[in-house]
Amino acid sequence: MAEQYCYRYPHPAVTTDCVIFGFDGGELQVLLVERGIEPYMGRWALPGGFLKMDETAEEGALRELREETGLENAYIQQFHTFSDPRRDPRERVITIAYYALVKIQNVYGGDDAASACWFPLSEIPSLAFDHDYILRMATQRLREEIHFQPVGFELLPEKFTIKELQALYEAILGVSFDRRNFAKKMLHLEILTELDETVWPTSKREAKLYRFNSEKYEEMKQKGYRLEF
């Protein structure tokens, strides 16, 4: 194919990369894909690809996400653009990076997913390009964001127990909380709706199920919301 797209000044290529977080009840997980072409063939990398000329970066990130997970409506958040001139050996490539929070139970292998795999955050292999750095920055931003937005709910199933919610917060922030104080704080925020149902979560006794109350949350976001931990 001829090199038919010509400009008076040099232009960089632009991609989107997506750090896809999931939660399995224990540790935070990240979805990685194995590269099938050079450079870095065989290395694990973040899902991503070149931005089409008629889509926004967000649309590109959602497209990548759909291809890898089959999910149409996940929560995504742009967090940084990486522009080191030498971050890709082929040509100059600038990447607009997003992180996505998905309910891991809803993810089935998508089109591209033959080589996609979940990795616990503590067992990430060495990644292609500067993706190690991108991933580090994504987890850092997720930790910050969780103080302002109840993003945790994007990672949990529709119905969940307080214990599961606590496990998630502990996994994201890398700390542990007092069981009773955590429940009190969360219930006091009034963004949880108690359901009539209960479950037997592997344990001795049934536990109440809750659902995220998004109307209440939208209300709170107006007058400034902050979550202390």
Add this chain to the structure above:
Amino acid sequence: MAEQYCYRYPHPAVTTDCVIFGFDGGELQVLLVERGIEPYMGRWALPGGFLKMDETAEEGALRELREETGLENAYIQQFHTFSDPRRDPRERVITIAYYALVKIQNVYGGDDAASACWFPLSEIPSLAFDHDYILRMATQRLREEIHFQPVGFELLPEKFTIKELQALYEAILGVSFDRRNFAKKMLHLEILTELDETVWPTSKREAKLYRFNSEKYEEMKQKGYRLEF
């Protein structure tokens, strides 16, 4: 000039734009430039320009900042990348946006500054491109950031009074604080160093001067710092 830079796939142009904040003691100010060429000739816009192929976005933003303000070492922070395919009528242009916090007293007219002008945040005219939107997002991010980082000090002169610091926080957050509680909270953080000097700030009585204690702040940032307002 011939269109000599050719690629196999279409590439967008990439720029950096910079929202430069200053503080004059009363209101937050933003530095704007008047466009001398089409499109949007004569309209006010954020300083910015095309990214060179051998510089990072941060270097590009610092270069723009230097050209407009003469400042070499200002605080800048990347906050979002704007990628709407139609945000520039000429061709597809993606912009990596930064905000900068500068000590307004140190800014003299730089090279490009013939047409640069400070505007109070409340009196911003209608801007070129999507710069209104970019500016709104920058102020929002600045408001969030101030809860985690004492960025206010980047906007004040080396030595300042508590009253000036309070005026700054009030200007950024758009609220007003009790004078005594604000002083107590700030001094309690131990990131201020009291100086021996005093000043007569337009008022009846002399006031103590303070300096930002950056060693102490770096210490605090390790163990998680949060500022409540």
Add this chain to the structure above:
DNA sequence: TCAAAAGTGTTCTCCCTACACCCATGG
């Protein structure tokens, strides 16, 4: 002598923290 600005202190309340206790269930 009065008003305005700067410095310091006190009280009250609320929220966060660190705890203890009860209940239900499965072994």
Add this chain to the structure above:
DNA sequence: CCATGGGTGTAGGGAGAACACTTTTGA
């Protein structure tokens, strides 16, 4: 019947919010 996990309550401390008093100086 006892260990485990789930649900709820209580006492203490610290920080923020609301508020008052004093001092200095210029008009």
